[in-house]
Amino acid sequence: MARFGISFQGDKSIEEYRALADIVEEFEFATVSVYQDLQFQPPWPALMQFAERTSRPLVGPAVVNPYLSHPILIAGHLATIDELSRGRAYLGVGRGAFLDAIGVEQPKPLVAMRECVELVQRFLRGDDDAYEGELFRAAAGTRLRFSIPGRALPTLIGGWGSRTLALAGEIADMAKVGGSANANSAPVFRERISTGARERGRLPEAVRLILGAVTVIDRDRKLAESIARRSVAMYVDVTAKLDPSFELEPGEREAFDSAMRHGDETAAGGALSADTLRRFCTYGTPVDIIAHMEELFAAGVDLFEFGTPHGRDEHEAVRLLGTEVLPYFEP
Numbered sequence: 001m002a003r004f005g006i007s008f009q010g011d012k013s014i015e016e017y018r019a020l021a022d023i024v025e026e027f028e029f030a031t032v033s034v035y036q037d038l039q040f041q042p043p044w045p046a047l048m049q050f051a052e053r054t055s056r057p058l059v060g061p062a063v064v065n066p067y068l069s070h071p072i073l074i075a076g077h078l079a080t081i082d083e084l085s086r087g088r089a090y091l092g093v094g095r096g097a098f099l100d101a102i103g104v105e106q107p108k109p110l111v112a113m114r115e116c117v118e119l120v121q122r123f124l125r126g127d128d129d130a131y132e133g134e135l136f137r138a139a140a141g142t143r144l145r146f147s148i149p150g151r152a153l154p155t156l157i158g159g160w161g162s163r164t165l166a167l168a169g170e171i172a173d174m175a176k177v178g179g180s181a182n183a184n185s186a187p188v189f190r191e192r193i194s195t196g197a198r199e200r201g202r203l204p205e206a207v208r209l210i211l212g213a214v215t216v217i218d219r220d221r222k223l224a225e226s227i228a229r230r231s232v233a234m235y236v237d238v239t240a241k242l243d244p245s246f247e248l249e250p251g252e253r254e255a256f257d258s259a260m261r262h263g264d265e266t267a268a269g270g271a272l273s274a275d276t277l278r279r280f281c282t283y284g285t286p287v288d289i290i291a292h293m294e295e296l297f298a299a300g301v302d303l304f305e306f307g308t309p310h311g312r313d314e315h316e317a318v319r320l321l322g323t324e325v326l327p328y329f330e331p
Contacts, residue, residue: 005031010041027322033062051085063094075123094158169196212305214281229269
């Protein structure tokens with residue numbers, strides 16, 4: 001079973017996504033994800049390129065937020081992705097982050113995620129009975145009026161918290177902790193998933209634990225580290241507060257927060273210690289990345305999703321991951 005996925009930011013041209021999809025197709029990636037981060041492109045146009053131009057991986061958003069997109073719109077996009085990918089779309093739902101910047105509140109995120117999954121899957125199956133949830137509803141006869149999968153899609157729940165991961169254990173096939181590369185926290189995430197699975201009478205191992213984070217691979221370790229530091233700050237600003245096994249040192253936190261308040265993500269990344277950096281991203285030479293992945297898999301991670309920006313030249317970085325990291329873990 002493939003142990004790696006790859007994910008991309010919504011900041012590229014359609015031609016760039018097509019070129020990256022052709023490279024991804026050369027290797028045994030299990031998943032291809034596109035982020036739905038605020039201030040970047042919506043994931044759907046990019047996902048269409050990966051859906052059309054690859055033949056093996058699951059393809060989906062990581063993750064959509066039900067407070068920004070109604071389930072019927074999510075279902076409509078996914079039906080198209082599933083058609084283009086010839087049956088390989090997945091539904092990725094999460095609470096997300098950065099919504100305070102646009103004044104969007106999320107008063108009941110767990111209810112929203114659960115009902116979003118239920119309603120999206122109903123639309124994709126073709127179930128047009130009335131749906132009456134706490135937050136979402138659909139009148140009898142409401143359906144997608146074009147080609148649909150006619151089945152439920154694999155489901156991914158994204159998040160860090162105990163209740164979110166327990167929800168994944170209840171209803172999802174995959175649970176993704178985005179922005180983490182911390183092997184020490186993996187057993188905690190696994191137990192949170194198991195709690196929800198056991199309450200629903202499911203086998204905990206039926207839910208794959210996915211970690212994903214900023215990835216920078218290069219023959220030059222120092223260059224990889226410098227790129228990783230510039231790239232990871234916006235995520236650490238959110239995820240460092242969520243990690244169950246780690247806290248920034250007081251001086252480190254003060255320097256990081258000060259740089260972020262001034263909008264200097266480069267300085268913020270530079271304020272992080274090497275130990276902190278490795279908990280929130282993976283970087284270095286192929287040998288460095290392999291060693292980090294071995295730690296994560298030994299800690300209970302089922303799949304690691306290599307996150308943007310991948311390297312100084314993204315095309316070559318994806319090839320380097322495919323030619324020197326993936327083969328090391330082949331059975």
